[in-house]
Amino acid sequence: MKALLIFRYLLLIAVYSACSTDDEASSNDLKQYTVIRFGESQNISENGGQQEVILPFDSKTISVGEIQLKLESNNELNLRTVPEILNGILSIQVQAGASHASFFITPEDDEIVTNMQKIVFSIYALSGNLIKANNNQLVILLSDDELMGMPRAYHTRSNEGSETKEFFYDNAKQLITVETEVISGFGWKESSQYFYSEDGNLIKVISVFDEDPESNLETLYYWKNGNIHQTVNKYDGISFSYTNYDYDQNGNLIASSAYDKDELGNESLEAKSSYEYYSDGRLKTESTTFYFDEELNYKINYDNYLPVLNPFTQILPGVNAQKGLPGLIEYKFGEDNYSRIYTYEFGDDGKLTKRKATGETTTYSYH
Template sequence: MNTILRIFVLSLLFTTIYNCTSDDGNDYFKYDHAFNTVGFMTNYIRMEEGSEITVEIKFNEPAETDGVITILGSDLKNLEIIGATVIDENALQLNFNKNTTILSFNINRADDNTITENIDPILTIKNITRPIYINSYHSLQLDISDDELSGLPKSYVTYNGNNLQHKVSYFYNISGRLAKVNYFYGNTNLHEHYKYDDQGKLVTILTNDDTEDISKTTFLWENGLIKNSTTEFMNPDSQSLNYKYTYNQNNQIIEKISSGNEPIEKNFYSYYSGDNIKSIDSYYGEELYFSTTFYTYTEKPNQFPEWDIIPTHRVQSQLPISLKTGYTGGWGPQEDVNYIYAYDDLGNLRSRRSNNGITYYYYY
């Protein structure tokens, strides 16, 4: 796919003189007579990984002199720039001659079948040889997606009113398995990094925030199932967490019980016929303190793993419609939750409304 991005030089007529300043302190001007300005026609475009786009810079009339255009960019090190001089990983330049009417350069990202980081480079025109000037449309954001991952869950974002509650983003390895999950809650970012063995079995999850490592969880497999997990914290004052998993005849987890710490934490799970979880009951010692019951499900498939007991071990093949969840025995409140879903023309889930806000869903 070859997408043509056009940067147009606009001729504007003003009766008043304006003197404006860009965010880096460089001036761009608007005069009371016709003159050349440079700016992006759009501020956002999506490109597939492995595709190439051509950026064209057009002049509304032939350039009056030789000159240079400087464009700054974030994440340029992840891109192949063809037809422009790359100054460093954050800047590139294009030279033009007198009477030039059009400039162009190409942007390409090699196709490696996977995206492991957010790739959202922003290109910004920061300087151009005068008497050609930069107008206010001087930035362009690229959203680079991977065509091999087309259709897989990318992220979901929940708002309560205008307030962002949380965002969860998914990244995949070359085999299409989860490689990383980013969680944003309030002002906190957490990142889970997934490691697999040669057979594709999940063996460790490394958790960190933006500044330091937090924990490492190791999974022990037996007869094709995860039977034990151990979470060790980097803080030496924190005790490790150990869990044992028990399954029913359908290889569904029915018990998750801690060991080595007091009080013992016990979690019990029941299911409807099929792959949809029915209830979750959590105990501290012998006291039930939290319970969730799912009453009804849609017939639509559930692509987003919001209720996994173990990461990559799905417990809902369809979308829940109604449920009751919360604390019991005086530990705290319970609430009834009802979901209303909206889908696009292809049948993909796009939004979910409830009394707790609205969630938007995005795909590769």
């Protein structure tokens, strides 16, 4: 037994020594190469003229080389590059001793709303002592100056998962598409298309979900006296619920009643909501009663507002009931109560960039 233990000990030493030698050799081999690290996406503006895109290296090159990037974007791009893209390939010459490579992009500054465009390159070929890192894609985000300052997206990350919403607009700067992705125990992707009447009122939203792309959820909007007074929900063309809305003399949403419809057309009250406001028009209280087997009451109180408008939150499309940024939100569901304190961060231009609470962070981006 003692001899066997000594043998195992010597075997472990031999294996460890071999691994250490291999690691050292591998490390020495890597020192002969320069790694291209794309990192996060880079941003350029449509009206920015010629702009340089940097490809950083982890160390200086020891020989001349070449980087060939393949354009992966399928959408038509109105831009020029230096060097020029030929047959979908962008070739960049790299000198010895270089700490990075670069090329130039000049977007066409048109007067058309194109929304944020994603330009994607992948490494097609490398020469010299250049090698690629794990991230093989260079992502460039081209901002649309016609939408400058308008909300583009927000991303919420919490202990339960994450949610991302991205907004797209037409030439009249009306919202036409919202892309949603939820990552959690029950994650999904949703794409919603917005449709308008000739006078600019929202009349329909059609949503498609990734788990059932052949089906769709359709919401119809009916207007009266300049406000949405009813919405009707249809699944694959069959109506299954509707909601009625009431407003005060200032146009603030003050109440809603939601009804379900069964296969026979029988209706039942599902929920009632009421909304109260502070004197300055900011939302104070949102109260909802659900009518299931027993009544359930849900209430949200908003307080400690910042003197800044909320650019994102809407209860109804086009009806921005939550106009401000509350610093305190109190929740009451049945006998359960809890609250959250929110803090906010703003960019140099004064726009909201981040909201934080315990276990939750939301970041906001703009065109």
